[in-house]
Amino acid sequence: MGSELKKCSDRSEEKRTPHRLTAALVTPLFLAGCGGEDLGGLIDIIGDGIDISGGSGGGSSGSTTLPYTTNETLLAFFLENLDSVRTAANTLITSDPRYTSQVDNSSYFDVNGNGSFDASVDIDLGGNPIQHSGIHYAHAAGLTGAGEVIAISDSGFLTSHEALAGKSITTGSGITVEDHGTFVASVAAGNSSDMIGVAPGADLVLGSFDSLSQLADTANAATTAGAVALNNSWGYDGSTATSASYNIYLGSSDGAAYVSALENYAQDGIVVFSLSNNSSTTEVDLLPGLPVLLPDLEESWLAVVNGFPTMSGDDVVSVSRISSACHEAAAWCITADGSWRGANSTANDGYHFATGTSFAGPTVSGALALLAEAFPDMTHQELRIRLLASADNEFSGFNSAGSVALVPGFNHEYSEEFGHGFLDVAAALLPIGQSTIVTINGTTLSPEVPLVVSGGASGDAMARALEGVEVASQDVLAATFAINAANLVATNAVKPMFSLNDVTRFETAHSRGVAGASFFGDGQDIALPGEDANYHLSIYRGLDNGAESFGVGIGRDYDLGIASLELNAAFGDDTADLLSDWNGGTDQSIFSAGMALTADLSELSTLKFEYGYATGRESSALGNSAQVLMNSAALTLSQDNAFVQNDRIKFSLSVPAAVTNGQTSVNLPVVGAAGTRSFQAVPIDLAPQKREMRFGVSYERAMSKGRHFGIAVAHAHNRGHIEGLRETAFLFSFNKSF
Secondary structure (H helix, E strand, O other), rough: OOOOOOEEOOOOOOOOOOOEEEEEEHHHHHHHOOOOOOOOOOOOEOOOOOOEEEOOOOOOOOOOOOOOOOOOOHHEEOOOOOHHHHHHHHHHHOOOHHHHHOOOOOOOOOOOOOOEEEEEEEOOOOOHHHHHHOOOHHOOOOOOOOOOEEEEEOOOOOOOHHHHHOOEEEEEEOOOHHHHHHHHHHHHHOOOOOOOOOOOOEEEEEOOOOOOOHHOOOOOHHHOOOOOOOOOEEEEEOOOOOOHHHHHOOOOOHHHHHHHHHHHOOOOOOOOOOOOOOOOOOOOOOOOOOOOHHHHHHHHHHEEEEEEEEEEEEEEEEEEEEOOOOOOHHHHEEOOOOOOEEEEOOOOOOOEEEEEEHHHHEEEEEEHHHHHHOOOOOHHHHHHHHHHHHEEEEEEEOOEEEEEEEEEEEEEEEOOEEEEEEOOHHHHHOOOOOOOOOOOOEEEEEOOOOEEEEOOOOOOOHHHHHOOOEEEEEEOEEEEEEEEHHEEEEEEEOOOOOOOOHHHHOOOOOOOOOHHHHHOOOOOEOOOOOOOEEEEEEEEEEEOOOOEEEEEEEEEEEEOOEEEEEEEEEEEEOOOOOOOEOOOEEEEEEEEEEEEEEEEEOOOOEEEEEEEEEEEEEEEOOOOEEEEEEEEEEEEEEEEOOOOOEEEEEEEEEEEEEEOOOOEEEEEEEEEEOHHHHHHHHEEOOOOOOOOOOEEEEEEEEEEEOOOEEEEEEEEEHHOOOOOOOOEEEEEEEEEEO
16 A cells, blocks of 8 residues: 555755755655656755755754733634734734744746656745735634644654644554654644744644554544544545545455544544645545545545645735646635645754645644634534635636535635635634624624614713623624624714804894703794793704604793793604614603703893703613613803994803713623623613813804804813813804895
8 A cells, every 4th residue: 555655745845045046956755746646846946055954953942832822712702803913913924933934935846747847837935824824813813723633644753843842642553753744743733943833732643644544543533532633645646536446445344444434533523635736637536535425525524725826915816726626626625825844854853845735734724723723612514614615716717616505595616726715714713704693582683783873972881881891793604703892882973063053043142942952952943922922842853764753842931030041841752862772673762851041240241051951761672771861051151242333252161961870781692701602781871981061152243234244163072972082163154134
């Protein structure tokens, strides 16, 4: 069997210190790649000197610290967006030597696998496989694959290598020491001062591929360990996914035992097989394509292409495929960058550069370990779906051959060349499709629609109460995400400090509807008939989500001799948007009462004090009803003939309508400190922490009969009842009566 078994990558180079250009032929790693020919390595354009940094030098031994301290809640219910980790991720790529060491020089490849170098094919390997697949975002967020296990069947391993130090490693019988397996293991889970793999915190199960019985033993050990992935960077030379090949390679009793072990492991774990390195193949190899013959395996199977991407920021623009295409395995195939600097077996601190599907495979296996840590409630099959669903398939050259319903109602396109697209770990950590929040009564809400639109009388009280409360939402693939509940709060636009009614009020010394104007907004006053005409009716109108709302008020003026008193009461809908609108339904109404006392300080000056009181009931399908108390007040000094005849200047100090007392709660699926989820009634104090104080000055002048000119300025501190927010507004008016 050993003569038939082929590693899936042998394009490698020892790292040399650049100086002057030379060319060197590098000895292949072992046998031919999965395509069948001796690929012979590569010709690399390298610098002067024969100093091989990956041989016996190049770093201290022992484990190193992982990139960032983990956040338990963040890991259990993952990222709402990448903004919180973007800076840290970019710092890793540009400053951490474990990441920057992945950048390599240009190299020539045997692209068609015919055993000779294709000197005309110059593929720039100046990028970084960690960055290409968005793995650095996972590391920056604290994900390392900790607590997860990756199983690997390969040629041999130097388990004492510094990149594998500090791990729990289970090894099978007959393990030898080889470069290839050591390299594969370091890509999947390595960590040292010189390099970092995809899942540096994951543990390993390592077994030999020298015989079918050893392969079966590794699969069984993977089942026992609960490994998220069983990585296979090898294949049978010249095989295809046909019954004939199956009978040749797996038709024996040992073959049946191996297939049975794979089927048993696949009930919970994901089998990852690297495709051939021969880019000119026309059919998929037997093992990457085994679900062609055994369809029940498809939901636990991944075939991996080696591709090198051209990037624009985080986006893949195009991909150069340097291996076999997916062919018949397209529906369970994915592409990853298999060009890595990894560990070799020459010494415990030996490293070199290599490329091939052998290293694209463990990139995918390590990605599964990261996702398993991020989404501990998901099955390994659900993680596989997530990896395929998030693969980037929007780059140039991706030609769709069809789509797969990964879950009911969610399809993802694939191509025969690249499968579902290029591996994108960062995208897999974000919500996919439409996310939803399920409330305690079974109501399904979308995070894209505000949980509540905070009323103007509460300012930022709602957002303050919900700040730090992590709400569990699920995307279309059943992954759970923690969303800061404060981000689900929207605020009605603050009403302008001046309105059209302010223009007409320049002409009068008194305004009608004192309490109503405070709590229902601008209205229309109608004098009621009577001997003294001291009664008036106020009509208020507003729009609530496009629907009209109304309020009505009645008032009476009293002449007290040296002063006048107006009393007012109003009832109706919340036409001024003072109360909150809840997703899932809201029922709001307000009753108000108020007074305005105007005293003449002299024949030309008056002092007016206004006070309003209101009560309303705020209720929601998501929470408890709340009885809300509000008030408002204003003090205005007016002076007639201040500068010239028929002018008026007014100074005012006011406190706009705000909640003074009112509590409610909302039942939400809350994420606890240990990543647990439970419905909790989150208390909300509806009174703002700070109230708005408004200062105003206005001046008006009657220029001639029927013409008035006015100017006003107002300044608000804690605008909208939000601490520290300030606003200044100006009003210019000119009235002409006809």
